[in-house]
Amino acid sequence: MQKESKIYVAGHRGMVGSAIVRRLQSDGYNNIVTRTSAELDLRNQAAVQSFFAAEQPEYVFMSAAKVGGIVANNTYRADFIYDNLMIEANVIRASHDFDVKKMLFLGSSCIYPKLAPQPLKEEYLLEGYLEPTNEPYAIAKIAGIKLSEAFRDQYGCNFISAMPTNLYGPNDNYDLQNSHVLPALLRKFHAAVQEGKQEVEIWGTGSPKREFLHVDDLADACFYLMLNYDDRGFVNVGTGTDVSIKELAEIVARVTGFKGRLVFDTSKPDGTPRKLMDVGRLHRLGWKHRIDLEDGVKAVYEGVKDSELFTVSA
Numbered sequence: 001m002q003k004e005s006k007i008y009v010a011g012h013r014g015m016v017g018s019a020i021v022r023r024l025q026s027d028g029y030n031n032i033v034t035r036t037s038a039e040l041d042l043r044n045q046a047a048v049q050s051f052f053a054a055e056q057p058e059y060v061f062m063s064a065a066k067v068g069g070i071v072a073n074n075t076y077r078a079d080f081i082y083d084n085l086m087i088e089a090n091v092i093r094a095s096h097d098f099d100v101k102k103m104l105f106l107g108s109s110c111i112y113p114k115l116a117p118q119p120l121k122e123e124y125l126l127e128g129y130l131e132p133t134n135e136p137y138a139i140a141k142i143a144g145i146k147l148s149e150a151f152r153d154q155y156g157c158n159f160i161s162a163m164p165t166n167l168y169g170p171n172d173n174y175d176l177q178n179s180h181v182l183p184a185l186l187r188k189f190h191a192a193v194q195e196g197k198q199e200v201e202i203w204g205t206g207s208p209k210r211e212f213l214h215v216d217d218l219a220d221a222c223f224y225l226m227l228n229y230d231d232r233g234f235v236n237v238g239t240g241t242d243v244s245i246k247e248l249a250e251i252v253a254r255v256t257g258f259k260g261r262l263v264f265d266t267s268k269p270d271g272t273p274r275k276l277m278d279v280g281r282l283h284r285l286g287w288k289h290r291i292d293l294e295d296g297v298k299a300v301y302e303g304v305k306d307s308e309l310f311t312v313s314a
Contacts, residue, residue, distance in 0.1 A: 060100050171215075
């Protein structure tokens, strides 16, 4: 991938896509093609084919997806599987049809079985039942992996896949109805401090363990893989360490300056007990994350605490 190569970043306004654009630009890659969802509906095959025919991108970062937290995944099950299947199928097919030199498909750690051994190795895919609350999204992402592999197997396409762990960072979603746990906690604790509350309620027992990766680290990993990885198997992207939801809440409390009490609503679901990625394959390829969790959360909070992101309707 040369500095002058034409690169299409699908989903450039999202948290992941925008981070990939920043990473590319920081290294002097400025021939970047983007389209908003209003300009190009990736669910529309004819529109995607027309876009690829007109632009002829050489490299594709496939970061466009319909995403959300546990509530959104469980509520809008049809939308999550249909939209994601259509988006990835159209972009992957067009990448083949218009001779894209290399395409990177981005999935999610939810592809793994709910009770898979920890840490999660790439070979555990399809070895057990999925977490029911986000099964439609997970199935769509598994289909994207297999679609990429199938085009590689049948046509020799240089299509690779990366599976990131839980992400946070700039351009995250802070709507309490459909956000992920870390941005939701940031908003809750910020509001508690502003309103002088003495306690913050947290869903579940606080015992589930999760791994968190700053999106700028993910973008750096994607950039690294695009330059250095050409094999068939997908690659986990994470830190290789995790924290409990209780420990995460304590980090957020420190960052936001909350001094009150944590209250755990045990009537709410915990989800998967643990979800830690095995990142040995990525480490062997020569890449490791750089941003410490508490430092990353602190930087994110400083960037959003005075913004309109925390005024989104709850």
